[in-house]
Amino acid sequence: MSDVSPEAVGQPIAAPVYGTGGSVGDDAELIGRSVAAPACFAGLFDRHARAIHGYITRRLGPDAADDLLAQTFLVAFGLRGRYDTTRADARPWLYGIATRLIGRHRRDEVRFYRAIARSGVDPAAEPLADQVLRRVAAQALHGQLAAALAGLSRADRDVLLLVTDGLGYTETAQALGIPVGTVASRLARARKKVRQALGGTNPAEPQEEPASG
Amino acid sequence: MDEMTVLREFRAAVRAPAAERLAAARAAVLAAAASSPGQQAGGPGRPRRPAWPRLGVYGAIATVLAAVLLISATLIFTGGGPVTPPASAASRVLQRAAAAELSQPVPRGRQFLYTETAFVLQVATGSSRTAPRWETGTALQQMWQSVSGSRPGAFGIPHCQVGGQRRSPCQPLIRIPAHAGQPGISSYADLQKLPTSSQALLSYLEKPNGCPPASIGNRTVQFGRADRAWNQIATILGNNMVIPPRLGQALFRAAAQIPGVILLPNVVDAAGHRGIAVARTASGVLRTELIFAPRSYRFTGVQDVLLKAGQGLRVGAVWAASALVRAKVVTRAPATSGRGQYAPSQCGYLPGVYGVGSASTGAAASSSSSSSGPASSAPGG
Numbered sequence A: 001m002s003d004v005s006p007e008a009v010g011q012p013i014a015a016p017v018y019g020t021g022g023s024v025g026d027d028a029e030l031i032g033r034s035v036a037a038p039a040c041f042a043g044l045f046d047r048h049a050r051a052i053h054g055y056i057t058r059r060l061g062p063d064a065a066d067d068l069l070a071q072t073f074l075v076a077f078g079l080r081g082r083y084d085t086t087r088a089d090a091r092p093w094l095y096g097i098a099t100r101l102i103g104r105h106r107r108d109e110v111r112f113y114r115a116i117a118r119s120g121v122d123p124a125a126e127p128l129a130d131q132v133l134r135r136v137a138a139q140a141l142h143g144q145l146a147a148a149l150a151g152l153s154r155a156d157r158d159v160l161l162l163v164t165d166g167l168g169y170t171e172t173a174q175a176l177g178i179p180v181g182t183v184a185s186r187l188a189r190a191r192k193k194v195r196q197a198l199g200g201t202n203p204a205e206p207q208e209e210p211a212s213g
Numbered sequence B: 001m002d003e004m005t006v007l008r009e010f011r012a013a014v015r016a017p018a019a020e021r022l023a024a025a026r027a028a029v030l031a032a033a034a035s036s037p038g039q040q041a042g043g044p045g046r047p048r049r050p051a052w053p054r055l056g057v058y059g060a061i062a063t064v065l066a067a068v069l070l071i072s073a074t075l076i077f078t079g080g081g082p083v084t085p086p087a088s089a090a091s092r093v094l095q096r097a098a099a100a101e102l103s104q105p106v107p108r109g110r111q112f113l114y115t116e117t118a119f120v121l122q123v124a125t126g127s128s129r130t131a132p133r134w135e136t137g138t139a140l141q142q143m144w145q146s147v148s149g150s151r152p153g154a155f156g157i158p159h160c161q162v163g164g165q166r167r168s169p170c171q172p173l174i175r176i177p178a179h180a181g182q183p184g185i186s187s188y189a190d191l192q193k194l195p196t197s198s199q200a201l202l203s204y205l206e207k208p209n210g211c212p213p214a215s216i217g218n219r220t221v222q223f224g225r226a227d228r229a230w231n232q233i234a235t236i237l238g239n240n241m242v243i244p245p246r247l248g249q250a251l252f253r254a255a256a257q258i259p260g261v262i263l264l265p266n267v268v269d270a271a272g273h274r275g276i277a278v279a280r281t282a283s284g285v286l287r288t289e290l291i292f293a294p295r296s297y298r299f300t301g302v303q304d305v306l307l308k309a310g311q312g313l314r315v316g317a318v319w320a321a322s323a324l325v326r327a328k329v330v331t332r333a334p335a336t337s338g339r340g341q342y343a344p345s346q347c348g349y350l351p352g353v354y355g356v357g358s359a360s361t362g363a364a365a366s367s368s369s370s371s372s373g374p375a376s377s378a379p380g381g
Helices: A015-024 A027-036 A038-060 A062-082 A091-103 A106-119 A129-133 A137-151 A154-164 A169-176 A180-198 B003-012 B019-034 B055-073 B087-101 B188-192 B198-206 B225-240 B245-256
Strands: B112-125 B133-146 B153-162 B165-167 B171-176 B214-216 B219-221 B262-268 B274-282 B286-292 B299-306 B318-330
Touching: A027 A038, A027 A062, A038 A062, A038 A091, A038 A106, A038 A154, A038 B003, A038 B019, A062 A091, A062 B019, A091 A106, A091 A154, A091 A169, A106 A137, A137 A154, A137 A180, A137 B003, A154 A169, A154 A180, A154 B003, A169 A180, A180 B003, B087 B245, B087 B262, B087 B274, B087 B286, B087 B299, B133 B171, B133 B318, B188 B225, B188 B245, B198 B225, B198 B245, B225 B245, B225 B274, B225 B286, B225 B299, B262 B286, B274 B299
Parallel strands: none
Antiparallel strands: B112 B133, B112 B318, B133 B153, B153 B165, B153 B171, B214 B219, B262 B274, B274 B286, B286 B299, B299 B318
């Protein structure tokens, strides 16, 4: 996990939540115990639900996220007996399940991004108050970004968005069941496409030279 | 700013889920757990309890909520701020504003409405990972809007100033797509179709409009009917600045019927003009003011003032404001050269934040991101 960038993990508000079950052992131990004592699984939910919800929200919108969040954990619950308990951190596993469920809604995802790109209105984003107080120059770019995401292949987008959510290369590889080298090459391709789509068009930032217009 | 930073900010903009949203999923998982026999222990008859205290997520949420409430409790009004006279004073101003609307000319369908709007907004500088540093930004915005909505218009920001640095142009002219009959942008003609009786208009404004609820921290603030109506009025006025006279009349009459409206006798709008404002506060955070010229009672602008300090912003800061500088009817819109196209937010008034999505020109459009025409398909979601 050395390549996880901690600042990218989850939301600021979610941060304290990760710790709530911390004293009782890592995810693997929790899942292991839930095999015999199913209710222990709630602890896993409490640790990771917010981050997974945010991940799904970013890809499918807030309403679909509620539904898929429950599905993700129900699938995980059903598979808990097969969890590789040598993996202390269950995030790659959970993100992987969520990503596969999102994959069934690929058209919805593309439609969601295009709607953001077209209208400039992001239904997943905080419309008022605290989050808006953090409004940054990047905001005006989100429409272009959404359009770029809509244009990526699903495989590239999976990798890009898992890494954005704070998974490292190894964890992303685990989540998707692909080699680490493939993660690297897909990520490079996805980043390049997004970079091209955003290239030099940040309207909230100064243009070095006056554009004609 | 590199693309990973933009992506992380895009991700970070996602609303934290409200407790109820997680609770439903959690209940489903617990129900599955309860109906599932443990493989060794937990045999029948033995009560199964979650091993981990429920405090978990909810405890943390409660802590954050308490902090939010504490901040709210320190809410103070700025000196010389709002007076709360009898509601009739605010409604008298709105009635006069309604009457003043009728003296405005009505453009024809083939014409364009040209508006110049001064706006002020708080701009966060620095990385999203550190506490933002706020600069007050001022800008001038130009719009050529097709009256019928059937011809492409133009939008641009010829100059702006942030923290003493002036830029010109700030946003080269981009297209306002022709959009007759399409949701997303309301043309003058679309606005002419709204009800012109204040009662019918108020019902329309109060209706849920598919906009996401506002949030404070992780608490979702459900907009009530009155909040929605006031927010919609500010959105329509802020996005258009000039609206059909009969709609304007009905809008201000409807505003006079919304509870909780106060009068601010002495405000300054984004163009620096003194005015009278009627204002309403939603969720204790933002006070949204409609500003009128002192003698003529003509509408001049919209302003959002923060009533909650936080993130380095003080109480009383102008979060966003715009004021009409000039309006005239013209026959043509200029050619545009900037990438992307204009799409204002329909869910709230936010000057300076506008969609420029779906690149249709420019070198970068050769990537797969421009695979679909921006306005060719029906809106998703």
